[in-house]
Amino acid sequence: MSSQPVGASDKLDGAVLKIAGVVVLGAIMSILDVTVVSVALPTFQTAFDASYAEVAWTMTGYTLALATVIPLTGWAADRFGTKRLYMAALLLFTLGSGLCATADSIGQLIGYRVLQGLGGGMLMPLGMTIMTRASGPHRIGRLMAVLGIPMLLGPIGGPILGGWLIDIASWHWIFLINLPIGAIALVYAQWALAKDNPEPSESFDFLGMLMLSPGLALFLFGVSSLPETGSMSATKVWLPMLGGGLLVIGFILYSFKPKHPLLDLRLLRNRNLSVASITMAVFMVAFMGAGLLFPSYFLQVRGESTLHAGLLMAPQGIGAMVTMPIAGMLADRIPVGRTVPFALVLIAAGFFAFTQVGTDTSYLLLCGALFVMGLGMGGTMMPIMTSALKTLTHHEVARGSTLLNILQQIAGSVGSALMSVILTSKLNNSPAIPGVTDPSGAPVSEAGAAIAVQQNPALAQQFPDQNILQRGLEFVANAFGTTFWVGFFLVVVTFIPAFFLPRRRQQAPLTDGVAGEPAATPVVLH
Structure with missing residues (x-):
């Protein structure tokens, strides 16, 4: 066994890619599980005879668990070591997944999802810390691009995987699939990650x-x-x-x-970190908010199945895969302030196409817009994170990663809620159909009837006047278009903080506070 200091070469050698593989496996489980569960909510309603508000807690409980545990991650990484903590998080997430599959009530499922979230919340900040320390300052962009793949593809692959598993098997398999992946990730982490050398414990x-x-x-x-x-x-x-x-x-x-x-806000004195954090937060409000509505448009306006809606989102992932490796390489050589604005132009162009959606908008146009948006996203998220972490010292990386993940979690939740409220408020303005009520006695709107028929065509016979359904469908499409205008505006706003991203190459390497002392952790070659 020999050791080699990472950062001596600009190329990503096998030892660093081996570590990246561990982190990507964990990120895939954590991120996919959010979007996979989102498509299973109607199934949970049927399986547990629960309301939508009750089953939505399977998502909310997971999110709240993430928010609770993320702030502890930076301290725990310093105290116990990243390898031990990462493997513990993997184990907790995998056990939580197995328990979710055994749930026989909605209350049990929510409780097990919280347990799963306690493990999942640590995986992303720990993964960013491990990869940042392993890469060294000159290769962080390329390595972060590797981590960005599951972050961008999760919202696309989740609906496809979830719809497919529910169609061919049952809802239990959206959780059971994590068991073999988790077992592989644990064995892989034990083999690939270097032995921990925790620093002296700081007071909690x-x-x-x-x-x-x-x-x-x-x-x-x-x-x-x-x-x-x-x-x-x-x-x-x-x-x-x-x-x-x-x-x-x-x-x-x-x-x-x-x-x-617990959370070192003094790090925000680092201009790169503070500017990148603001840019990332505004971007995540738009991306996580409007991004979740793209498949909803295909489901509710176009009447596509969950699987087909997921497949229609694939061009976005393909676009991201094209530009992400290039953006990662450029982030190590060119200041991100010179590249990110061009990527944001592509995202804005893609969003603009969705502001024009109707009931029969060409799929060629929409898939092309998603591809262009993916090209932009591949050149945005990871370069911004690279800029944030590149000038931090070895000791600051865990705290900086934790800070970024908290901001992402808050911004993503705010964006999802904001877009959902705007869309819902628009749909609530739809005229009611005279004399038609739902089982609870509430009046049925034209938009509500149109959405119900799109998702279950057999219901069309209850509405003999097809003009009502057509008006309702056009109203729903206009509501989506209005909501996408908000997403477009938020992307445009992102240009403001992006303008302050560094435009000159940062020469300072990661250090531990001693001039010229490299901070990169040696990667042990097995």
Whole structure:
């Protein structure tokens, strides 16, 4: 066994790619599981005889668990070592997946999803830390591009995989599939990752934890309840958002006092990190928000099956795969401030096409727009992360990765809720069909009838006046178009912080605070 310091060569050697493989496996499980479950919600309603609001907690519970555990990751990585913690997170996520498959009530499933989220929440920040330390400053762009593949393809592959597994087997398999992947990832991690050398333990910030983790969970609970209630005035929305927001603000004011805070906001004094964080947050609101509505348009307006809707999203993933390796290579050589704006132009162009959607918009146009958008996304997300982490010292990487993941989680949740509320509010303005009510006695709108018929054509016989369905379908398409305008506007807003991304090449390597001392962790060759 020999050791070689990483960073001596600009090329990604086998030892570094071996580590990247471990991280990508974990990221695939964590990210795919979010989107796979999203397509299974109607199935859960039938299987557990539950309402949509109840089964939606299988998503919300997972999100809240992520928000609770992510702040602890930076401290725990320093205290226990990244290899041990990463393997523990893999084990917890895999066990949670197995338990989800055994659930015989919606309450059990939600509880097991929370357990799964506690493991999944650590996988992404730990993966970013491991890869950043392994690559060295001169190769971080290319290595982060590898991690970006599951981050961009997850929302595309999830609906395809979920729809296929539910069609050929049962909902249990969307969780059982994680068991062999998790077992392989654990064995792979034990073999590929170097032995931990944890640094001296820092004191744990209990007071910070009591403010930040519950604060994030409460705030995201309120945000997640917004689509269900449709109003900021609902107690279920504003009360937890206010309480959570006050706790987070209290943490921010407090965090500059202790020597080792739970989340080190002092890192934001690094201009690259702060500018990249703002750019990433605005981008994630648009990407995670409107991005989740693309398959919904194909399902609700065009009447496609879950599997076909997922396949129609494939051009976006293909576009990302084309540009992501190129963007990763360029991020190591050219300042991201010179490349990211061009990628954002492509994303904006793709979004604009979706602002024009109707009931019969050409699939060729929409798939072409998704491909162009994918080209832009491949050149946006990972270069921004590269800019954020590239100038951090070895000791700061775990904390910086944790900070970025918290911002992504908050921005993604806010974006999803924002777009869902806008779409729902538009659909609620649809005229009601005189004399037609649902089983609860509530009036049925023209838009609601159109969506129901698109998803189940057999219901069309209940509405003999086809003009009603056509009007409803056009109303739904216009509602999607209006919502996509908001996504387009948010992408345009992203140009503002992106303008401040570094335009000059950063020469400073990762250091531990000693001039000229390389911070990259040696990769042990087995």
